[in-house]
Amino acid sequence: MGGVSEGDDVLARWSDGLLYLGNVKRVDGVKQCCLVRFEDNSEFWVLRKDIHSFSVGVEEVCCICDAPPLKEPLINCLKCRHCYHPECHTPSIEPEADSNSWICRQCVFAVATKRGGAIKRGRFARLMQIMKLRLPYQLSSLDWDPQHLTNQQQCYCYCAGPGEWNLKMLQCGSCGQWFHEACTQCLTKPLLYGDRFYEFQCSVCANGPETIQRLPMSWVDLAHLVLYHLSLCCKRKYFDFDHEIMSFANENWDSLLLGSLSDTPRQDRCHNLLNALNSNKDRFVSGKEIKKKKCLFGLQVRAPPPLTSDSSPLITDPPINITQRRRSEGEQWGQSHANQSGASWRHRSVLLSRSRHQVRDQPSATPSLHSKELPGIGMTCQSQSVSVWRKGSPYSQCCLFTCSSKPSLPLIHY
Known part of the structure; x- marks a missing residue:
């Protein structure tokens, strides 16, 4: 396999x-x-397309097509030192670009992507916005399931990496593709698991900065979303109303962007949420129904809250025009919820079977077991950062990338 050998240190893109x-x-x-x-x-x-090697090799060849310079000269990335033909890179490399300043798409995304949303300021934010105007793959070539939630190629977002639609991803209302929270630059608050109450348009469809609008939520939707988020964070089905459900809602009230519900006095929130949980037996199950404490509540089916067809935008966030800040660099702007059977919980991502030499579904990713898990919007209290610096590697001069501990893949079941 070109560019990767046994023993190589690599960066692997997760879901x-x-x-x-x-x-x-x-x-x-x-x-x-x-x-x-x-x-x-x-x-x-891990699929080869989601692996990025530190090794640049001895022979100068394009890391996309594996061809030597020939008629087209090769341009080296300033950070990773990998070579590209100008037309092989997405977007195409400008003729005036040189190896002393040009940075490739992979390095831009490695620096700019963050949990909670990509960076919005600085050079890498501007470069990322330019890169995001074009996808590095043909969207029409992807084979989607009937609900348009997963594709066979495991190719999503601007980064062309794997993904899980219910794990902090936004779906573009124009093209239908799913985009990672970490790759978007339009969010003002981090996403909750299963939160699809947004009207989102990607940079490709908008031909510029992403646009996003918050959709209205009812008390039933809020209760459903909180329970779904907690169930993934804590890997439990039932939660105490006062100490967990209400505590989470109150602590993250402003970050939930609830529109008209945001003005609800603190003393009224408890009544409204409790009424929603008790009045919707098709969505929620109470502890007293299973001979447990009546203050416990869980989901009938562990699935994200469904979107109503009549939802209209509630809160509009203006596009963040990143490149307007520095034009001197010459940079130009160049489905209802799925069938919630057990199959929808299988992990259809970059991961292949650990025990067998064949592709196999895995459970969905959740926060790392190596960090203190908190059922808040930020998800983790402290992640063990790992600087991707190795003596003698191409990065030994710049110490560019900082990676967090990889999320683990625990089994999710009741």
């Missing part, structure tokens, strides 16, 4: 859109995948 440090243990050239051991000693088969 959250972020890159994580790992080491290649085995390479399968036929199935175009590698067995990668991550820093928490977990091992997973």
